[in-house]
Amino acid sequence: MNRILTTCAVLLLVGASPLAAAGGDIKNGQTKAEICASCHGADGNSTSPEFPKLAGQHADYIVRALTDYQTGKRSNAIMQGFVANLSQQDMRDLAAYFASQPGSLFTPTNY
Numbered sequence: 256m257n258r259i260l261t262t263c264a265v266l267l268l269v270g271a272s273p274l275a276a277a278g279g280d281i282k283n284g285q286t287k288a289e290i291c292a293s294c295h296g297a298d299g300n301s302t303s304p305e306f307p308k309l310a311g312q313h314a315d316y317i318v319r320a321l322t323d324y325q326t327g328k329r330s331n332a333i334m335q336g337f338v339a340n341l342s343q344q345d346m347r348d349l350a351a352y353f354a355s356q357p358g359s360l361f362t363p364t365n366y
């Protein structure tokens with residue numbers, strides 16, 4: 256039983272690190288996010304229901320969404336135009352910035 260609990264604790268700790276492992280630079284991301292502000296808000300807290308909130312979103316999720324728009328796996332004419340020239344590093348920086356912003360989206364950390 257104790258061994259199972261220890262294993263769970265270790266898995267939780269390992270599971271907590273992908274956010275940092277995304278390798279994005281928050282400051283660079285903030286600069287790159289200027290063109291996103293008109294729809295998603297300067298800090299990712301969009302005020303329109305048409306545009307998803309990005310503040311506090313998982314960095315992994317944001318990178319995945321941007322990648323999927325770029326490859327066409329996720330189809331949206333507006334976003335497709337904005338991701339066309341983004342590199343993987345751009346996506347990681349943008350994701351790090353928006354993930355670091357306080358907002359109404361949240362990640363439970365103490366379950």
Ligand code: HEC
Nearest residue numbers: 288290291293294305306307317320321331333334337349
């Ligand atoms: C002209 C408005 C507009 C701009 C500018 C814009 N977006 Fe978006 N974005 C949208 C819309 C609309 C959606 C929802 C598309 C859909 O339904 O998939 C979206 C969706 C997203 C999503 C998926 C969110 C989710 O919850 O699944 C991400 C991530 C995202 N945008 C990031 C960005 C980034 C980063 C930039 C700047 C480089 C940017 N967007 C610029 C309109 C915009």
